[in-house]
Amino acid sequence: MSRQVIETVEKLALPILQAEGLELVDVEFIKEGQNWFLRIFIDREEKGVDLDDCSRVSEQLSEVLDQTDPIPGAYILEVSSPGAERPLKKPADFRKAVGKYVHISTYEPIEENKVFEGTLTYYGEEYLTVEVNGRSLDLPLEKIAKARLAIVF
Missing domain, CATH: 3.30.300.70 (RimP-like superfamily, N-terminal)
Structure with missing residues (x-):
């Protein structure tokens, strides 16, 4: 329903x-x-x-x-308003978020993690790239459960 x-x-x-x-x-x-x-x-x-x-x-x-x-x-x-931690759902949301700090959770572990926080450096048709602690990680779009902008403390 x-x-x-x-x-x-x-x-x-x-x-x-x-x-x-x-x-x-x-x-x-x-x-x-x-x-x-x-x-x-x-x-x-x-x-x-x-x-x-x-x-x-x-x-x-x-x-x-x-x-x-x-x-x-x-x-x-x-x-x-969606606030500072705006959800990223549509391709346009992700494209606008390139260069920004994001929080991403996945349906299943990728390199033993299901939660990633870092700078979104690339968004494409099949995957996105997040820089986490100076390391670039490619995350397949079909494995992303939720994504949002995040606040850096």
Whole structure:
């Protein structure tokens, strides 16, 4: 059910976001405690998003969701910025992240590790390259479970 809800919400949100000049970064539909949360993460290429952007999108999307009623039961709608640790999901996300510090987890160990943090130095059709502690590692795209920008401390 969760995947179907996410796909439906993405289709409903895209026209709203395009009209506002915003990008859909991610959609989550998860249960926390006894509550279901529908989280929409949005961004704008150059200047990011602010509270007004999130409020406008929330109001418009809430209206569309009320009309179409694609989600059975109660849920809490949250619209926000992806933050500093933005997820990397689409090829364009990875291309924009080249040269930046990233956190990547894989489905299975690669050289005995499943978690990699370092600078993304290359993104291609079949693999990406991360420089970790001065060493370049090629990670096949099909083995990447999650990827996001990371903060360097």
